[in-house]
Amino acid sequence: MNSIQKKIWTLATIVLFIMAAIWGALTYYNQKTQDQYNDILQRYLRMNEVTSASQHMIASLNNYLLAPTPDNLELLHASKSNIQRAKAEVSELQNVENAFAITSYTNLIDSLVETTDRSLLFQSEKDSEASSDAFDEATRISKYISEMTLTLLDTELKTYDQFYRGIIEQSQELKKTGVLLLLLITFLLLLFTYWFSLSITRPVQKLTLAAKELSRGRFDLQIEVNSNDEISFLAKMFDRMRVNINNLISEIQQKAQLEKELQENKLLLQESQLRSLQSQINPHFLFNTLDTLSKKAYLEGSEETSDLLVSVAGLLRYNLKRLDRSVTLYDEVKVMRQYIDIQRARFTERLRLYADIDDSCLHVQVPGLTLQPIVENAVIHAVEPMEEGGVIWFRIIDGGERVFVEIEDDGPGMTKEKIKQILEEHVVETEGHSTGIGFSNVVKRLRLFYGIDDVMDIQSDGERGTKVILKIPKTRGIDSYDKAPDRG
The missing domain is CATH 3.30.565.10 (Histidine kinase-like ATPase, C-terminal domain)
Structure with a gap:
């Protein structure tokens, strides 16, 4: 038998499940959009990082050429490692549409690294002019890389422009869908809550109506509550109480009627006794006298009088006995x-x-x-x-x-x-x-x-x-x- 507590827990579980489903769906689509946006942003950041690394590498090379100290050399090697890492990350962005551009882009990076190494080699050989020429070439390559980066970013923007517009349209449609879904779920929840409340309030109303009828003294109306919770059990006990009270009242009425009849019988018997006592003044003497008169009348030839006296004696004896x-x-x-x-x-x-x-x-x-x-x-x-x-x-x-x-x-x-x-x-x-x-x-x-x-x-x-x-x-x-x- 289901209880009211179980019904309430069921309603709460359904509401929580619907809320969790909505939250999960919204989170999934939001995360998916965010991941797509992050992927595009990472492409831009990686290309921009190549430009920044190339410029930093030119600066480190210039500092070393001006002051060839171990610290400046270490900074130059660090810059070289950064641009190599940036190159590897850019290579991962290659696809069918930008394969040629990315290949040219990575070749420029390799040329920059190679020119930087050549400038260092000339510097170690004390060939300042050659080293300076290599530095100038590295600087030009760095500028080419910056320009190439802008070109690639522009290409990416054009490539993903339709995608951006799709994300915006998808976001708007998602909002509309979310509002419609929220209204639909709200309506269904209200409908279910109304039905759920009726399953509790309707039996209570029937029980209340039955209680009012009982208070008016109508114990013949059967109490029927179609439910499968505690209210149904309460209604059955209430109906059993009604039947018991009705039986008790009927029993009391029967006893009262029986007592009334017994009392009436007693009064009738008392009246009969009183009447009998009034006529029982020495009945044997009266019967003997009537018999004597009857025999005397018979002996005298008055048979009709004798029969009359016999009838009177018989009637009197019958009345008394x-x-x-x-x-x-x-x-x-x-x-x-x-x-x-x-x-x-x-x-x-x-x-x-x-x-x-x-x-x-x-x-x-x-x-x-x-x-x-x-x-x-x-x-x-x-x-x-x-x-x-x-x-x-x-x-x-x-x-x-x-x-x-x-x-x-x-x-x-x-x-x-x-x-x-x-x-x-x-x-x-x-x-x-x-x-x-x-x-x-x-x-x-x-x-x-x-x-x-x-x-x-x-x-x-x-x-x-x-x-x-x-x-x-x-x-x-x-x-x-x-x-x-x-x-x-």
Whole structure:
């Protein structure tokens, strides 16, 4: 994985390499031009050195002829050595164009040396006139050498004039090329620097935006940063932190919801206990009394009264013993029929019940006292207020994974506000109920029992008739309801 530090070092290396390449190219062409210029200058200096050496040699010869001392003789020999060295250097300047001129030039140098030696020889033989003639000849040769040098320099200047102009033009072109190259490299460096900066700033901007979204409480947005440096690693850790926080919040919400449901369950159980305590005043005495009354009515020939007392005793016993336990639909239907029998004794022909029950569904588990409060609500609101009474339709239908229990009446109907209150589990009191279990209480207990919210639907146009539909799963989602303590 590349790091930001590596990227910076890469950028610095590229910049240094480009600068070194430019410097190397400029240095090479400058050195090449300078070498060419130095070569030409050396040619001029070497030719000029021949003139200077010849003149110095004439002066040394004159001094010796005037004063033939060992020091002057030594200076003369030194001058001769200098002109011989200058001759050798000039010979190296020979090429095809100046071969004849250089040859004549070196011959003049040889003639100068030879004339100088001859003047020295005549001086040693005490022939002053001959020595003086040789000196005059050497002087003339020296002048010829000076003139020849000027001629050669002029020839060199003409020969290399085009070369000089080429150097000047090349220098100007090099400057133009250098400026264009510098602009091009500057543009490329700016482009590369912009791309390089984006590779760092763009992931940082994405990370900053993700941090702002997290600060607003949006933990569902995935953080994606396409990079291969430390920022990518930081983004992955940041996204992992987001997921952990989101999971933690979800866990806290689930725990809060569970605590709320447990608290509601506790309140429901406490309410059930309170209601049960109100009706459990010496229940055995009450059951024995009802049984005694039932037998006495039977013995006296009042079988209808006896059946009514049996139904009341069974209903009371069911209410006291089964509220906190799961039962089957069979048990619920049985106690519902007992309740209807009791109400028929009260309303006679004003109460009519039509039942359509699929027996294959009666084994399904439901909370105790689920059907009676709903049927009781239909009796109170659809039968009791009506002078002509009312009709209740009771159906149990197999719906595949669920069992649908429909309780329908032809009463005055239910408003949308009241339906909303019931389904949202607001407390709705029902006048005249005998069990102490309200309509909304049934909704809460069903949702707690099955662990789902979609357990009931209420259909009514608000003017006539109400249908309550229980959507009972055949298998339960939670199994904690039956673990409540037995308060029977």
